[in-house]
Amino acid sequence: MKTGLHVQRMPWLSLPIALAALAGCASQPSRPAGGTPPDFAIPAASLLPALNRVTWGASTSTYKEAQAVSFNRYLQQQLHPANARLPAAIDAQIRSMTITQRPMDQLVMELEQRRKQVDAIANDDDKKAAQQAYQDELNRLAREAAARSLLRDAYSSNQLQEQLTWFWMNHFNIHQGKHNLRAMVGDYEEHAIRPHALGKFRDLLRATVYHPAMLRYLDNEQNAAGHLNENYARELMELHTLGVNSGYTQNDVQELARILTGLGVNLGNQAPNVRAGLQGQYVRRGLFEFNPNRHDYGDKVFLGQPLKGRGLGEVDEALDRLCRSPATALYLSRKLAVYFTGNEPPQPLTRRMADTFLRADGDIAATLAVLFASAEFRQSLGRAFKDPVHYVVSAVRMAYDDKPILNANPMAGWLYRMGEPLYGRQTPDGYPLSSADWQSSGQMTTRFEIAKSIGSGSAGLFKSEGPQGQDHPAFPQLATPLYYDAFQKVIGPATRHALEQAVSPQEWNSFLLASPEFMFR
Template sequence: MISKLPQTLRWTLPFSAVLVLASCSNPPRQTSQVITPAAPVSHVLEAAHVDPEKLLNRITWGANSTSSQQLQILGMDRYLDQQLRGQTTPLPAAIQAQIDSMTIAQRPLDKLMIDMETRRITAEQQKGVDDTLRKEYQQELTRLAREAATRSLLRAVYSPNQLQEQMTWFWMNHFNIHNAKHNVRAMLGDFEERAIRPNALGNFRDLLRATVFHPAMLRYLDNEHNAANRINENYARELMELHTMGVGSGYTQGDVQELARVLTGVGVNQNTDSPRVKAELQRLYVRQGIFEFNPNRHDFGDKIILGKNIRGRGLAEVDEIINALSRQPATAQFISRKLATYFVSDTPSDALVNHMAQRFLQSDGNIPAVLRSMFESPEFIASLGSKFKDPMHYVISSVRLAYDGTTIVNAAPMLNWINMLGEQPNGRQTPDGYSMTESAWASPGQMTVRFDVAKAIGNGNPGLFKIENQTSQERPPQPALANSAYVKNWAKNFSQGTQQALTQASSAQEWNAFFLAAPEMMRR
């Protein structure tokens, strides 16, 4: 294939990708209801003559013909307004059916986790005699985590509420939980569904509270082991350093220690029975599913955090400190900078971050208000088309464009591609989440794998349309790229070198691969 690779494309693309291509041999539209929202606040985007595809590539997981039609009907500012509202628009029926069939959609977290704990104990009792049950237990944990990742991908590809899907992933990464810790693999689906998704376009304080009270977070950062006279500071430290104020924002080690005292007794209970609580503390005991506040383990002394006195009285202390942390100017700065890094630039200006932080404080942490202040800024508009795609964006945007209007039945190939590119869902070992800067993802090795993915999608990956362990006699749908008027028109805006390379493709499959491998497709 190297002999067929256009010289212009060789110069346009990384050398490592050319080597990969050299080693390879050639081998009904979705519609969704458009709900007209209330009048938008302004006409900033239309007045700035923003390129529609560039806007879509930034506020959705990737532009395609379906989203382009929606934008044309509404106009750019109304489309943005609708996306910020996160209006409930149903998924295609076939996609929703796949999600509804999942275990994580059918079983409440408490029942699922109590059953898993029973299985773990039974397997432990057979340790050294029969390892079968332990292997089955671990396989089930992995299967449940895979269900959660699959559900996220299906929504990212097909949901009309694209900004909500991006923000759900953003917050999942911000409040990162590594999937290898204990049995949190079985909790990830509920963490996204109950803690993150409902608050992704809501209020930051509500979002923060939902994560603080979720068993997955409490287990991941060891707060279930945090008790009076046996303080564990892990969660308290990350709550201030990574989730709210940010490192170097003025809090002290003493503040972390005091916050850990506030969080004593907040934990997880996977047993069917509740613990014995002292009679005088029974009114303070709280259990919701497998979340538990055990006052027997709580430090009831008064605390001082960030100069604020917290009167010792139980779980109410946690809500008080959540309110305080979510309203800190440092939190407004930290969250605003992280959003701007994700949506605008690896190095957003202080002016933009300050503007967003001011809106954060004025709106008491209203996430859509902060996002709107960013989306309507000149810096955001000027940045369109230049932000480098992380692996998740690259794979999802490619599939959204290539298979627009086609229902995939197996997301396993997508998960495999994302894993190969180094961004496995909840695979980041440290609680800081994956980096959103170009330097983290633009290595020669990364680009080599991206060209493998481009070729796999461009050739028409049959695995996307084949249910695992079942044979399929039907020919899988082919990507809607080389024969798409929408895509061909979009390609006219690519560089002269890329356009020349596309004209030299010897087949539709090769054209598809060249298009998905183009430098323009690496950015959003």
């Protein structure tokens, strides 16, 4: 990841037609030790950029809501959200999905049985067709997961929770292309990440450690006594908790790998034959399995302290040490600050956040409250270049705030084209978070095309699924109260001139969504 970079408004690249002209122109709050709620008050002129930062993108409805209750109160509610509200049509789409209706373990075990049947087919043509059908089903489940995530991003009332869900999915990254993870990634997001996104970090970490998607992705199902696989242990410290150069040693990696032996995945109906004396330690929860036959019961020394070998309880003790380390507090605080400001944060800010993280026993909402109440956060508003997910979701939120889309697949396709597809990062480090990592000519070319597609109503967002799906284009009305009350006040003369020269409402929409000002949050 690039560090120490400051976002500069990039020179806008000339493109054909009119877009070239525009481009060239240019619940209860967390309480600190003293018991006083944090103050998130901002000037009225900063409401739009502040909403663009704590939501996936300001919309007319969120702007009116924040105006009505004050940004202070709105953000307090976002930090401690009630049950999410979704438009009925969006809720119906999500409820109709296979991944919503069926438990993950049932889906995966059925698919595993299907895979074994495919392997047994003798005829090459029949086998090829069956293999393709198996892959198609995995792809369909992955598309459902992406669609569910994007629909919530665009329409959930709990905008901060959805942003943090993406953040932690990226932090605890898994790649859907490995093994059968396409059938698991939706459950991983829904049950390991989203419920803990604003809670205690230890609960979040533990949920990922015990989820079969993570254990498969980082090969811990191959980790056994006498045959150590250090992959997960290394990433658990380097990427998930302590951070690189935090002082842990190669011996710590090996000891943590020993602690994690026996944690794996069972895709079948049969339990292993556990040897005598250890049957009571066997654990099976869905696809997760702790197999005592594979665990190293020897005593360990982890992070400089002894840890008695006793089975699955070793894992929880190791997680406690990792979560309560000052290195973890600093590492996570810095990463959260980069995400919510777009740049390398000042060290005093990350130290204040880390102090709160430790004092509040890893409370994520309390840590974020320090960030959002800071002068550094307010000074960064409007200066962070949107990564692809923020650009796509904010455009849909502005265009279709009051009209639920019927098809999120175009959104997923745009993210793929811009290099940030959901569940598509192959390496465990996740996508880069700094604004500077996403500023390129290729990004801008694609964004102008997306702006034109959405602005003209031809984006396919209202096309029903299937080969015979009907398309019912919905022309967006972007000249809304949000534009006149807020957005109009932040656009520059060049963008204003371009909008005035638009020859149709469709062109006006495209110019607005492609404007330099819309590229920043």
